Amino acid sequence: MAEISADIYFxxxxxxxxxxxxxxFSCLELTRAFCDRMERIAPRYNALALSLxxxxxxxxxxxxxxxxxxxxRGPLQGxxxxxxDLLAVKKLPTTWGAKPYAAQVFDYDAxxxxxxxKIGAILIGKLAMxxxxxxxxxxxxxxxxxxxGLNPWDxxxxxxxxxxxxxxxxxxxxxxxxxxxxxSGSILTPSAFxxxxxxxxxxxLVSRRGAMALSWTLDKLGPMCRSAEDCALVLHEIxxxxxxxxxxAGRGFNYSPQYARKPxxxxxxxxxxxxQDGAEPSAQPALRAAFEVIKSLGVNLKEIQLPEFPYGxxxxxxxxxxxxxxxxxxxxxxKVDQLADPHQIAGLKAMLDLPAIDYVRAMRVRSLxxxxxxxxxxxxxxxxxxxxxxxxxxxxxxxxxxxxPTKSRxxxxxxxxxxxLPALSLPCGFADGLPVAISLLxxxxxxxxxxxxxxxxxxxxxxxxxxxxxxx
Amino acid sequence: xxxxxxxxxxxxxxxxxxxxxxxxRRKLAVVLTxxxxxxxxxxxxxxxxxxxIDAARLRQRASAQAIARVPLPMSTEPAVYFKA
Numbered sequence: 001m002a003e004i005s006a007d008i009y010f011x012x013x014x015x016x017x018x019x020x021x022x023x024x025f026s027c028l029e030l031t032r033a034f035c036d037r038m039e040r041i042a043p044r045y046n047a048l049a050l051s052l053x054x055x056x057x058x059x060x061x062x063x064x065x066x067x068x069x070x071x072x073r074g075p076l077q078g079x080x081x082x083x084x085d086l087l088a089v090k091k092l093p094t095t096w097g098a099k100p101y102a103a104q105v106f107d108y109d110a111x112x113x114x115x116x117x118k119i120g121a122i123l124i125g126k127l128a129m130x131x132x133x134x135x136x137x138x139x140x141x142x143x144x145x146x147x148x149g150l151n152p153w154d155x156x157x158x159x160x161x162x163x164x165x166x167x168x169x170x171x172x173x174x175x176x177x178x179x180x181x182x183x184s185g186s187i188l189t190p191s192a193f194x195x196x197x198x199x200x201x202x203x204x205l206v207s208r209r210g211a212m213a214l215s216w217t218l219d220k221l222g223p224m225c226r227s228a229e230d231c232a233l234v235l236h237e238i239x240x241x242x243x244x245x246x247x248x249a250g251r252g253f254n255y256s257p258q259y260a261r262k263p264x265x266x267x268x269x270x271x272x273x274x275x276q277d278g279a280e281p282s283a284q285p286a287l288r289a290a291f292e293v294i295k296s297l298g299v300n301l302k303e304i305q306l307p308e309f310p311y312g313x314x315x316x317x318x319x320x321x322x323x324x325x326x327x328x329x330x331x332x333x334x335k336v337d338q339l340a341d342p343h344q345i346a347g348l349k350a351m352l353d354l355p356a357i358d359y360v361r362a363m364r365v366r367s368l369x370x371x372x373x374x375x376x377x378x379x380x381x382x383x384x385x386x387x388x389x390x391x392x393x394x395x396x397x398x399x400x401x402x403x404x405p406t407k408s409r410x411x412x413x414x415x416x417x418x419x420x421l422p423a424l425s426l427p428c429g430f431a432d433g434l435p436v437a438i439s440l441l442x443x444x445x446x447x448x449x450x451x452x453x454x455x456x457x458x459x460x461x462x463x464x465x466x467x468x469x470x471x472x
Numbered sequence: 473x474x475x476x477x478x479x480x481x482x483x484x485x486x487x488x489x490x491x492x493x494x495x496x497r498r499k500l501a502v503v504l505t506x507x508x509x510x511x512x513x514x515x516x517x518x519x520x521x522x523x524x525i526d527a528a529r530l531r532q533r534a535s536a537q538a539i540a541r542v543p544l545p546m547s548t549e550p551a552v553y554f555k556a
Contacts, residue, residue, distance in 0.1 A: 137528070137531075217551070217552055246555075309542065310535070310538035310539055310541070310542065312535075313534070313535035313536075313538040313539050314535075314539060316531070316532070316535050317532070317535050317536065317539060320532060342521070342524055343524065343528075345521070345524070346521065346524035346525045346527065346528045347528045349525050349528070350525050350528035350529045350531075350532055351532075353529055353532070354532055355536070358532070358535075358536040358539070360550055361536070361539055361540065361544070362536075362539050363550035363551050363552055364544055364548045364549065365539055365542045365544060366550070366551035367548050367549060367550065368542065368544070368548060369551075370551055418551075
């Protein structure tokens with residue numbers, strides 16, 4: 001059997017694919033090695049919901065057969081990946097991270113899994129998540145069927161949520177990429193806290209068929225990877241219209257770096273306070289240094305102001321209206337009491353009392369948010385901001401415990417989600433030994449532009465190449 | 473039985489676990505009642521399930537009030553469309 005070195009587990013998609021096609025090892029050998037590693041290491045971070053070793057080995061044999069006869073299916077062929085456990089995998093448990101759904105089984109695969117199966121990507125595991133993607137407003141890292149999501153950089157810290165397993169698994173080299181989901185921050189936050197590159201696509205670009213619904217008008221699926229280019233390669237395969245997803249935009253995504261605009265033709269908006277003293281003190285040096293790197297790319301930088309809206313209240317009210325309806329049976333049946341986080345149980349129960357008029361008003365104000373962001377993007381092509389204002393909090397402390405004071409207003413995560421905009425999280429340094437990240441927010445369907453700047457940033461830096469202290 | 477790793481090895485035998493208690497039941501009851509009263513006086517009040525739901529409802533109301541402060545032209549339609 002070929003030797004699978006530690007470097008392999010931290011390779012990008014392109015690097016791993018090249019080695020597979022050069023027959024340095026077979027897909028079967030690679031898959032077995034990744035499954036062994038994931039099963040051994042993932043429990044340290046409570047990152048694994050279910051190993052899919054058997055079906056992964058079957059898929060790997062098929063890929064080896066294809067490669068033997070020279071049948072190639074694109075850059076993801078033979079690449080091991082994981083999915084957040086809110087995606088249906090045929091005839092296997094899909095728990096949504098929640099005890100009431102621990103035995104739930106669907107008879108079909110989620111659309112993104114179908115798409116990735118077709119091109120020979122190898123699904124090796126379902127990854128842990130915050131119960132019900134945290135829609136009931138959770139307050140503890142322990143709000144998950146698999147236990148608190150722990151950070152590979154420091155296991156006393158949270159991996160972020162709600163895509164906690166995907167964040168930890170990519171960071172620790174347990175999968176080459178993962179599919180996460182975001183309603184408001186669930187891709188960007190764990191990506192930032194775990195030091196991986198995460199892409200939240202435009203609303204409607206990736207089909208959500210077979211994914212747990214938390215909010216029909218906010219939910220998105222997206223890749224969490226080792227680099228911006230890897231995010232592009234995955235998005236290229238999973239984007240596309242789907243008549244069975246009512247939110248589908250009916251559009252695809254073609255990764256086209258050859259058509260990227262020159263940096264001098266791109267204007268990036270930013271709020272100065274974010275890169276002066278707006279973030280937590282420990283994160284400020286890394287964020288300032290990242291700002292200088294962006295500046296050195298030759299882009300035009302322009303000061304902007306984020307439109308003023310009660311973003312958190314809007315997202316909370318819209319989720320309450322939609323999740324209350326989605327989980328009405330769970331709440332009324334009393335099974336909601338089986339959830340791990342009492343705060344989330346209470347939040348879900350209270351959703352049934354939300355007046356319809358409050359939901360509709362929030363959705364009308366959301367129209368103003370969309371218009372305001374449209375106006376903002378008349379003056380710039382994208383917005384640069386800290387992905388989070390500080391590093392990952394301690395896993396054992398309440399998530400709403402007051403942290404160090406910050407001057408930045410935040411608001412880009414809920415604002416961007418309300419407007420359905422794409423965003424990219426890029427690791428940019430460390431604070432107290434924990435990853436810190438910047439984010440780029442773009443116009444709808446301008447993922448190529450975000451990825452273009454992300455690629456340039458990652459050519460100038462190696463933060464995305466850093467590895468946490470994972471012992472073998 | 474849990475053993476503190478830093479402590480000497482556990483040597484408690486089942487026969488000696490509670491066989492030589494030099495305290496009467498009455499004295500024990502007084503001690504336990506006092507301890508319980510002290511504990512309940514010192515512990516921070518933990519909200520019951522109903523209080524948590526009330527608090528969640530209050531947060532919802534506060535959100536609605538914050539949203540209601542945004543000037544909203546009558547012509548503004550919700551950011552969702554029905555497609556026939």
